[in-house]
Amino acid sequence: MTLLDTFFNLEVFGSAFPALLRGVINTFLLGFAGIGVGIPAGLLIGLFRLYGPKPVRYLAVFYIDILRATPMLVVLMIIYFALPFVGIRLSSWTCAIMAFGIVMAAYMAEVFRSGIEGIGKGQFEAAAALGLPFVVTLRKVILPQAIRVVIPPTTNNCVSMFKDTSLASTVALAELMKEGLDAQALYANPTPLLGAALIYIAFLWPMVRLVGLLERKFSKERTR
Numbered sequence: 001m002t003l004l005d006t007f008f009n010l011e012v013f014g015s016a017f018p019a020l021l022r023g024v025i026n027t028f029l030l031g032f033a034g035i036g037v038g039i040p041a042g043l044l045i046g047l048f049r050l051y052g053p054k055p056v057r058y059l060a061v062f063y064i065d066i067l068r069a070t071p072m073l074v075v076l077m078i079i080y081f082a083l084p085f086v087g088i089r090l091s092s093w094t095c096a097i098m099a100f101g102i103v104m105a106a107y108m109a110e111v112f113r114s115g116i117e118g119i120g121k122g123q124f125e126a127a128a129a130l131g132l133p134f135v136v137t138l139r140k141v142i143l144p145q146a147i148r149v150v151i152p153p154t155t156n157n158c159v160s161m162f163k164d165t166s167l168a169s170t171v172a173l174a175e176l177m178k179e180g181l182d183a184q185a186l187y188a189n190p191t192p193l194l195g196a197a198l199i200y201i202a203f204l205w206p207m208v209r210l211v212g213l214l215e216r217k218f219s220k221e222r223t224r
Contacts (some may be wrong), residue, residue, distance in 0.1 A: 009191040016183035016192040019091065023179030024199055029176055030096055031162040038161070042108025047138070049113050060109065064190055067106030072164050075099045080171045092173040095193030111153045116145035148164075152214040159207045163200070174198065 049060035067075070076099040083090065091099070119142050127137035169178035180196030 012187045012189045012191040013195050018177045019183050023176035027165045027176040030165045032099045034100030034161050038104025039108050041105035043112050045109035046112035064106045064109050067103050072103050073167050092171045096168040096173050107157050111150050115150035118149055119145050156211045
């Protein structure tokens, strides 16, 4: 068998493509669900970390530190395999979205904290001088500026989220990697796995380049 037949077998890839396509759809759904949970939760936790009462701030710091120090796979395994021992049984989808969402929230909380702290204190003082309530100051003055600052790291975290969706194969969720593994076993050929890898690269590489472009764009704006 030639190298091409082993790793780039078009017949095998054509047969496996429908399964890989299903996996791509599930990967997108899972990634967007994790991002949809993680970004709003991260913003809320970041605000608690900055402006909450002292016990709440300590709790937010603890949450952020623990989740950032714990591998995503470990969080996924605990939710999927440990919770049933206390009577909590969740589907693969629910477990994966919970795991990705809570870990994404920890990283996004630090991103938002950094972005908000990067806004000069004079902005708060000016808003207070105008008589704006604190919540209104955050919503209309601080957050719109902070969001521009956090766009590049947020995009980078989104790329990482889509890459981490491959871990959902460990809880039998039929995302792209799981479909690639199943097809590889079915056809006894690694072509489906390489096809899955190429699909990941095809939709994640433009996002990686976008991160670089955004970083350069906002870096130039800050130096003006």
